[in-house]
Amino acid sequence: MDLRFTDEELAFRHEVRAFMKSALPERLRRKMIDRHHPSKEDLVQWQQTLNAKGWAVPHWPVEWGGTGWDPVRQYIFQDELQQAPAPSPLAFNTSMVGPVIIAFGSEEQKHRFLPRIASLEDWWCQGFSEPGAGSDLASLKTTAKRDGDHYVVNGQKTWTTLAQHADWIFCLVRTDMAAKKQEGISFLLIDMKTPGITVRPIETIDGGHEINEVFLDDVRVPVENLVGQENKGWDYAKFLLGNERVGIARVGVSKERIRRIKELAAIERVGDEPIISNPRFREKLAAVEVELKALEMTQLRVVAAERHREKGKPDPASSILKIKGSEIQQATTELLLEVVGPYALPYQPEQEEEGWNEPPIGPEWAGAIAPTYFNWRKISI
Numbered sequence: 054m055d056l057r058f059t060d061e062e063l064a065f066r067h068e069v070r071a072f073m074k075s076a077l078p079e080r081l082r083r084k085m086i087d088r089h090h091p092s093k094e095d096l097v098q099w100q101q102t103l104n105a106k107g108w109a110v111p112h113w114p115v116e117w118g119g120t121g122w123d124p125v126r127q128y129i130f131q132d133e134l135q136q137a138p139a140p141s142p143l144a145f146n147t148s149m150v151g152p153v154i155i156a157f158g159s160e161e162q163k164h165r166f167l168p169r170i171a172s173l174e175d176w177w178c179q180g181f182s183e184p185g186a187g188s189d190l191a192s193l194k195t196t197a198k199r200d201g202d203h204y205v206v207n208g209q210k211t212w213t214t215l216a217q218h219a220d221w222i223f224c225l226v227r228t229d230m231a232a233k234k235q236e237g238i239s240f241l242l243i244d245m246k247t248p249g250i251t252v253r254p255i256e257t258i259d260g261g262h263e264i265n266e267v268f269l270d271d272v273r274v275p276v277e278n279l280v281g282q283e284n285k286g287w288d289y290a291k292f293l294l295g296n297e298r299v300g301i302a303r304v305g306v307s308k309e310r311i312r313r314i315k316e317l318a319a320i321e322r323v324g325d326e327p328i329i330s331n332p333r334f335r336e337k338l339a340a341v342e343v344e345l346k347a348l349e350m351t352q353l354r355v356v357a358a359e360r361h362r363e364k365g366k367p368d369p370a371s372s373i374l375k376i377k378g379s380e381i382q383q384a385t386t387e388l389l390l391e392v393v394g395p396y397a398l399p400y401q402p403e404q405e406e407e408g409w410n411e412p413p414i415g416p417e418w419a420g421a422i423a424p425t426y427f428n429w430r431k432i433s434i
């Protein structure tokens with residue numbers, strides 16, 4: 054197996070890098086570097102910039118806005134996007150509900166939803182998990198009963214990421230109470246403005262608001278919002294969760310982070326020495342870099358094998374990408390904290406101006422750097 058890039062692929066990498074440099078707003082790049090969470094407006098604007106370039110949904114079929122890139126080009130694009138560092142297009146839209154509608158939706162659904170999914174005009178959230186239906190998702194209890202040309206939906210979803218921003222939710226619902234549990238589930242598209250939907254925040258341990266409970270009380274959903282066939286939703290959900298595993302190693306994010314750690318460790322000192330000269334620190338950094346290189350090689354092996362894989366069947370090796378990728382991100386966060394010390398505290402002056410100073414939204418606050426750090430250090434990166 055040859056894991057080297059061709060000259061054409063290297064030229065493509067150069068083109069993507071140049072685009073990121075010119076199109077990514079500096080304010081957003083800064084937020085990404087400081088690990089402050091981009092706002093909804095930031096994410097919508099950025100996805101629309103990518104969409105205008107034709108790059109918001111590169112992995113989709115060309116007729117629905119895809120680029121026709123082979124797996125290697127898709128990998129290079131993702132790597133450069135993450136290293137810019139720029140936000141990825143919203144996964145609920147581009148990697149989850151979009152591909153399901155492409156594969157199983159009606160023509161009417163494709164025309165109605167896909168362009169707005171790609172452009173993020175509609176923000177989607179994922180209504181799968183329920184209290185009592187997490188790992189054992191097939192035991193979900195939210196029901197959808199047919200009433201004329203509508204389904205009437207009742208139940209509760211939980212852990213619904215960013216439901217507070219969502220225009221639409223794709224839900225797994227039970228349409229046949231008598232069938233074996235996997236065989237009585239359907240995949241419904243529900244407008245979040247429908248009467249009977251209540252979104253309640255779940256505050257995370259860091260004080261953030263990323264996840265929610267979503268209550269559905271007698272929510273009337275037109276029958277035309279059913280994807281594919283009634284009671285076949287479990288198959289569509291498995292297809293969706295398979296896609297979720299692609300591109301989750303976030304190798305580019307970790308590469309960018311290591312670059313940043315090295316820059317800052319050359320400035321910060323312990324006693325007379327910059328941290329980067331400390332043998333113990335170098336050892337830890339090198340260990341993470343070796344792990345990252347191994348992860349990148351594994352990711353490339355998965356990419357290289359993609360051409361020969363049966364469509365819709367995820368590579369079993371991709372499971373390791375999620376686990377290893379997350380461990381490496383945690384390790385780089387710890388190294389960054391070691392370098393910037395107290396400046397890693399969850400402090401955001403711009404939020405203080407708004408009358409509150411809670412940690413930034415989301416689970417990754419511990420990796421955030423106070424903006425004052427860069428002013429204080431007179432660093433411009």
Ligand SMILES: Cc1cc2nc3c(=O)[nH]c(=O)nc-3n(C[C@H](O)[C@H](O)[C@H](O)COP(=O)(O)OP(=O)(O)OC[C@H]3O[C@@H](n4cnc5c(N)ncnc54)[C@H](O)[C@@H]3O)c2cc1C
Pocket residue numbers: 178179180181182185186187188189211212213214215264416
């Ligand atoms: C930050 C975050 C965001 C999320 N966003 C969404 C979202 O947007 N939409 C959505 O639908 N869901 C979302 N989820 C839900 C997520 O997919 C579920 O948490 C996951 O499916 C696990 O379910 P659970 O949390 O109920 O854990 P449980 O299923 O209760 O599992 C608890 C523990 O028991 C173990 N366990 C479970 N069953 C077995 C078994 N049979 N044998 C041995 N061990 C077992 C598990 O490994 C785990 O350690 C989110 C979760 C988190 C943490």
